[in-house]
Amino acid sequence: MAQRTLYLVRHGAADALGQVTADGREQARLLGRRLAGAPVDAVWHSPLPRAVDSARIIAAEMPRVLVDEAAELVDNVPFVPGPEDVPPSWKGFFDGYDRGEADAGRRTADALTARFCGPNGQGRRATHEVVVTHAYPIAWIVREVLNAPPAQWMSLAGVANASLTVVEFSDDGPPAVVMFNDMSHLPAGLRWTGFAGGGRA
Template identity: 35%
Template sequence: MSHFIYLVRHGEQQDAEHGLPDGPLSARGKRQATLIADRLSGVPFTSVFHSPLQRAEDTANTITERLPGITSEPSALLFDCVPSGPGADMPAAFEPFFGSVTEAQIEAGEAQMADAIGEWMTPSLEDRHTLLITHNFVIANFVREVFSASSWRWMGINQANCGLTIIRVRTVKAPELITHNDLGHLPPELRTGLPVDQPY
């Protein structure tokens, strides 16, 4: 039997370009959330969780409107965070990112991600479908965990707003990445949140 984990990055945030730490979805973010909601409406989810930040909660509310009998629960394990500090084998090109990150932020992120992996990257005795609405770095760290990659390797793994990643956790075999950052439900003009030099 398998535990399927569906990871969705929140929709585009209103005024995100002004550096606000949190806020409601933009008009484009609402459209993104509606389209991922339509895509997921037929999945037999057993549970849904979201980051307590508003942009994730707004996305979760839009999705669960199309999931009869399912509500989304906030979880601090899905907060936006820095999942780890730099590693000895990390390319120097990533070092500037950590210039403004404190040791306390790194320690908190490591602890949060260890708990999140322990909570959800678990097999099931019967097929189970869990939806997590969260943030770019958090999803990247789940993907890193699938491959047991170096702790810093979440860096460079990017998800668009309302992109879909699916992980299958099995009882005996290693976890499997089913799909990563699938954007098939979004037209090109709604594919936001990726680095500007990355083709969509």
């Protein structure tokens, strides 16, 4: 069975300029310690600085692992739904998106799933890859694993900084979501609840 396990990670907390904060660095370090016992083959990251820095901190806990950029992991809106598919909490979010931007986002999303959503192609050897990216690409991958409609990514986008989502792909069965948005490696003060007015758990 050529199984591929992806450990999907949102970058550590970042400031308004997209730089990882002290809290974000600690989140990444703790996640790296959690993943250090896994047989990780590679750490892939988005080209954006907050993901690059988080990936390096995570990888420091697992010496001699490949760390490299994957352009498909960039932060972007993967799918712009029609007005009838936009939930009330997202009203106004897509204002100003033109057709060209929407099409470009979908092309990036399709490239993301083409690269990461499938068996490993390494014969019979199982592979384990850490993917350091952003909330929307994680939501898109999970939606793909669940075979949900494209607009469903919005319901999965509340992914916390340095949380862990695990998905598996196999050549002899359907893909699976093993874990979603898990923060058990983080102390309460570094967890994000996702609820308005409640930034920390």
